[in-house]
Amino acid sequence: MSDTKFAQQGMSFRESVEHMVDHAIDIMELEEGIGNALKVCQSVVQVSFPIDIEGKIEMFTGWRATHSDHRLPSKGGIRFAMMVDQDEVEALAALMTYKCAIVDVPFGGSKGGLVIDPRKYTAKQLEAITRRFARELINKGYLSPATNVPAPDMGTGPREMGWMVDTYRQMFPNDINYMGALTGKPVEHGGVRGRNEATGRGVQYALRELFRHPEEIKRCGLSGSLSGKRVVVQGLGNVGYHAAHFLQTEDGCLITAIIERDGALINEDGLDVQSVREYITETGGVKGYPHAEYREDGSKVLAFACDILIPAALEGVITTENAPRIQAPLIAEAANGPITFEADKILRERGVEILPDAYCNAGGVVVSYFEWIRNLNHVRFGRLDKRFHEARGQHIIQAIEESTGHKVPDHLADELARGADEFDLVRSGLDDTMRLALQEIIRTRNENPKVNDYRMAAYVIAIEKVARHYRDIGV
Template sequence: MPFKFDVYDRSVYREPAPIDRDNPFQAMMERFDIAAEILELNPGFYEYLYRPARVHITSIPVVMDSGQIKVFEGYRVIHNDVLGPSKGGIRYAPDVNLNEVKALAAWMTWKCAVVDVPFGGAKGGVVCDPSDMSPGELERLTRRYTANMIDVFGPDRDIPAPDMNTNEQIMAWILDTYSMHARRTENAVVTGKPIGLGGSQGRVEATGRGVMTVSLAAMEQENIAPANTTVAVQGFGNVGSIAAQLLQEQGCTVVAVSDVTGGYYNASGLDIAEMREFVKANGGTLDGYAKADKISNEELLTCNCDILVPAAKEDQIDADIAENIKAKIIVEGANGPTMPEADDILNENGVIVIPDILANAGGVTVSYFEWVQDRQGYFWTREDVEERLEQMMTTAFNRVYETSQEHGVSLRIAAYVMAVGKVSEALRLRGIYA
């Protein structure tokens, strides 16, 4: 029976779930619902795109250094693979949960679609505390998780990458474990690898560089000169510290940054390169940095600045903080840092929010470049990677901006309209296999 693509009846959509602000999947769905209404999305397509395609839960037994066996829980959620192999990072953290992984997998679907990367969305996670584990324990955990997912991962099926508390070494262990089972070296099974194993130039800086690129594009739209722009960055990990340094190199004055030890503020501007060196020499934190005033996380988010980059974790900007934000532009370096109720307040106050599925898509874009290079066996220069990344991110920003103008909606909703529209059109063209 053919689809009735002209049917639109909001009543057949899912019943709204009770408000649960601790559930990031619901936050994602609130934005998805608005885009679905604007697109008048076919109800059957709504059901298809709302649900993850596959959810994998696995027990991971690990022999600890003490000789004890400890069993960890691991997840891999494939949200969608209509546009191509699914793609998404793996995070190791004690508070990882399935709702979070499902939300992150869905965000990856929309993120890839927004920047026109031919991947679907996935995410993985293991409930563990890496800070309490030795390198040997982490290696055994990673290899067993990979072995358990051997029929899930694959260069044409599902491609992992680094995320919170995982890095290129962990990706190297995944590559090696998968390759041992496949009986051949399969570089393209994972991205974010060391350069010597087929990693891409510019991958480490990619997400931060993407944040910088869309920030400059927004400044241009708003006729704001970088030399007259002040910036505050929440989070001083890979994304936040690199975004801060790159924005400073473009002429912006970075007045505040933060990490797990709190915020650091200097109205005259911080020396980001020096702070990054301090972190390296100080056990990975800014604790004790003396050339700035110590401030709280809330004070950082609401300080006097033109651009705010939340690059830490989900749900950092709630309604109360949104009321007091002074920044003209928010660039979401983290996934889901702004809660849905805060969006309305920010919109009313005229704050431009460049959403996560656009702002932090530099990482998956260069992951795509890495996958392409591995498949070709031919590698690009750093200049090539950075030029292609800037072109794709700028094009994506301009398309989202145009969509927001066309529909009279925020950049976030415009990004969802673009992404959901692209994936649903691919689904329409492919049809439903019966």
């Protein structure tokens, strides 16, 4: 979202992130020098290049910012969108630094973007644009498996990452680690199974862990498990779809409203997320979907009564204008910066609990880390030990049957004798990471009397980890 729109609502996205950091620094009483170092984006490059589109030369402009390289490589997505600008890219790069620290992923923070509406170009044209953007970043040292590793973001996906990694391979044919130059690639070309669903799956795991802490759920005025909880999802893109789909099919949540660009769907008995997704893919929107009430002004449905609100689209959708009307007692920020700084204050004063974006949507970078490790190791997860564990499971089954004289039921035998594949291991690693990170956030909130919400707890954790590194290396 551009600064122009933010100016109508208050401070910009970048200013919001900086104010959160300032508040955390004050709480921690961090020394001024390190505090200032944490707030500065270390480097940013702007590139502009021409591309021949059907005989007409078009100019494209993009950025790549590195907020911190205290850990290498620096990590962060590349978005293709018309609202991209340098301020947004720098803010998102800073957020990536904190996000990686919160979930203990050993990366610095980076982010990139290109001003483009990808829907206006053919696949062939988009490939030419993407490859040229990649070359510009590579030539300026902002794309490499050792120093700066992009991933998909808004407007990009595995296809674009595949084009970019192939461009890197062509420029550095002797780099055997070239696959690690980008993450979020197609599985057939060095990607890892589970990356596409990772951010949405991470939101699910975050909520699951929160609901394992009854005292924390009590803060929201909720109780029990996720089963039966009413959920409103704003944005049914990759992140929103996977979060909603898994919460519905695996945890028994009722997705009572889905908000999209052209309006919103409401069904108090629960929407079929898969069906809605297929309808959007077919028609381009939600209008006309037959199994729900349609509301043209989708923004008003953010204030729809529910237990959990999941904003999973753009920055700044909850502002001072609609924050007083939000009825959800719990918000899980699946998007980056969906709540403005001023709106966040209003919601906290009203007692609304918020799982912050810097934690809640970190699933993507967690699984990107797994993919990067896989690429550098040149072996898929599970290849070395899957059959070993299957054989051990068979021995356990045999021992049980011989000692009891009874046959182990087939459904239990199948599970005991199944070795974990790459998908299983990626999901297990993501689940463990999201659990441990939230446990640390909860502990920090409960033990530090100056910390009154999950967002500030997450920032305190992140800043302390980065500051500790700066102190250790003498910066």
